[in-house]
Amino acid sequence: MNDAPASFEVPVTPSPAVRALRAAVIGLGVAGFALAAWLSRGREDGWILLGLGALMLWAGWRHAGFGLSWGTLRVAADGRPAWRGDSGRETGEFVAVGVERWHAGENLVWLRLRSGAGRRHEILIGRAGHDEETWRRLVSWLAWLRRGRQAAG
Numbered sequence: 044m045n046d047a048p049a050s051f052e053v054p055v056t057p058s059p060a061v062r063a064l065r066a067a068v069i070g071l072g073v074a075g076f077a078l079a080a081w082l083s084r085g086r087e088d089g090w091i092l093l094g095l096g097a098l099m100l101w102a103g104w105r106h107a108g109f110g111l112s113w114g115t116l117r118v119a120a121d122g123r124p125a126w127r128g129d130s131g132r133e134t135g136e137f138v139a140v141g142v143e144r145w146h147a148g149e150n151l152v153w154l155r156l157r158s159g160a161g162r163r164h165e166i167l168i169g170r171a172g173h174d175e176e177t178w179r180r181l182v183s184w185l186a187w188l189r190r191g192r193q194a195a196g
Contacts, residue, residue, distance in 0.1 A: 051180045053116045053173065055166045056129075061111070075099030112164040116154070118184050126156055126164055140164065147185050 057065075079096025083089030114128035117137055125137035140156040143163075147153075150170040157163050170178050 050120045051118055051177060053118075053168060053177055053181055055113055055116060055168055056172070057111070057113060058169050058172060060169075061167060072100040072102060112166055114164075114166075116156075116166065116168075118180070122184065122187060124156065126158065128164065142188060145185055145188070147182055152181060152185065 076096035076099055079092045079099070083092035083096075086092070112126070112128055114126060115137075117125045117127070119125070124140050124142060126140045127135065127137045138158050138160075140158050142154060143157050144155040145153060152168040154166050154168070155163065156166065168181065173181075
């Protein structure tokens with residue numbers, strides 16, 4: 044049996060639950076704008092409520108994606124991560140990234156990555172979308188990151 048660490052890749056794609064959550068946040072912004080418009084009618088300072096509603100609509104639209112990125116996370120055998128995005132702005136090549144923050148739950152992992160150029164990528168990885176071996180490697184890698192940070196200082 045070979046105990047040497049192996050590199051692995053994790054595809055990151057939006058699940059139906061994440062798509063529903065995104066739609067709900069946009070819907071919340073629309074509902075906030077509609078409520079503000081309804082409350083502002085006939086009031087002298089109604090423009091303030093209307094402006095607040097527009098702000099809620101903008102926030103719902105802006106944060107509906109939660110800044111989430113879709114693509115592929117590759118973790119090399121030495122533990123260094125790289126990211127290849129699926130958006131039109133990406134080149135299609137893996138770019139070295141650093142892990143700024145992360146949180147792992149039983150069925151969901153959130154990572155904030157930053158490339159050398161300063162571009163931020165926030166990704167959600169659900170356990171249901173991956174086989175057990177990939178999930179085990181991902182969670183083991185995150186535990187390894189935590190131990191390394193604690194040892195460093």
